[in-house]
Amino acid sequence: xxxxxxxxxxxxxxxxxxxxxxxxxxxxxxxxxxxxxxxxxxxxxxxxxxxxxxxxxxxxxxxxxxxxxxxxxxxxxxxxxxxxxxxxxxxxxxxxxxxxxxxxxxxxxxxxxxxxxxxxxxxxxxxxx
Ligand SMILES: [Zn+2]
Numbered sequence: 001x002x003x004x005x006x007x008x009x010x011x012x013x014x015x016x017x018x019x020x021x022x023x024x025x026x027x028x029x030x031x032x033x034x035x036x037x038x039x040x041x042x043x044x045x046x047x048x049x050x051x052x053x054x055x056x057x058x059x060x061x062x063x064x065x066x067x068x069x070x071x072x073x074x075x076x077x078x079x080x081x082x083x084x085x086x087x088x089x090x091x092x093x094x095x096x097x098x099x100x101x102x103x104x105x106x107x108x109x110x111x112x113x114x115x116x117x118x119x120x121x122x123x124x125x126x127x128x129x
Contacts, residue, residue, distance in 0.1 A: 003120040005029055008069060008078040008100070016042040016113035027115050033093040033126050040099050040118070045084050046111050049103050054086035061087065061098070069100055069117060077102030079114050087121075093128070096121035 006029070015027055026039035048054050052075075053062045065085045069078070077083040081102035088097045100117035 003032075003122045005032075005097075005118040005120070006115060008116040010078055012079055012114050012116075014104075014112040015115045016111070018110045018112075029097075029118050031090045031093065031095055031097075032120055033090065033095050033128070036090060036092050038088055038090055038097065040086070040088060040101070040115065042113055045086065045099075045101050045103065045113060048086060049082060049084050052082070052084055054084075056089075057085055057087045057098075061085075065098055065100060068119075077114070078116050080104070081112070081114065083116075090126075093126040094124070095126040096124045 014021060016022055025043065026041045028037050028039055030036070031038050044054070062085055071083050075083065079102045081104035084101050084103055086099045088099060098119045098121060102114045102116050104112040106112065
């Protein structure tokens with residue numbers, strides 16, 4: 001099974017733009033186990049951009065993700081923004097998903113977000129019916 005739901009790309013339109021494309025609060029994706037809808041909340045990613053990661057992501061996971069996605073010392077996301085990582089856990093089956101977004105602030109308090117990666121944590125067992 002391919003655990004990567006979204007793979008990074010250079011050319012991509014923002015999924016979220018403050019004031020323009022912010023009707024949707026979250027990026028929806030489907031859990032690979034029972035096809036539940038999971039949500040990557042944009043505002044939470046903006047809050048996480050201070051540290052570059054969500055609070056439930058361990059330092060070790062953070063470093064592994066940076067390595068997996070080839071984030072270098074310049075700390076640039078694939079499309080040129082600032083990389084922010086998070087972990088989303090499916091409440092139904094306990095599957096874990098690592099998320100990677102690129103965030104840009106072209107104007108003060110105006111944010112652009114590009115969802116660059118969503119990947120299931122293959123080392124975590126999920127609950128089955
Ligand atoms: Zn699930």
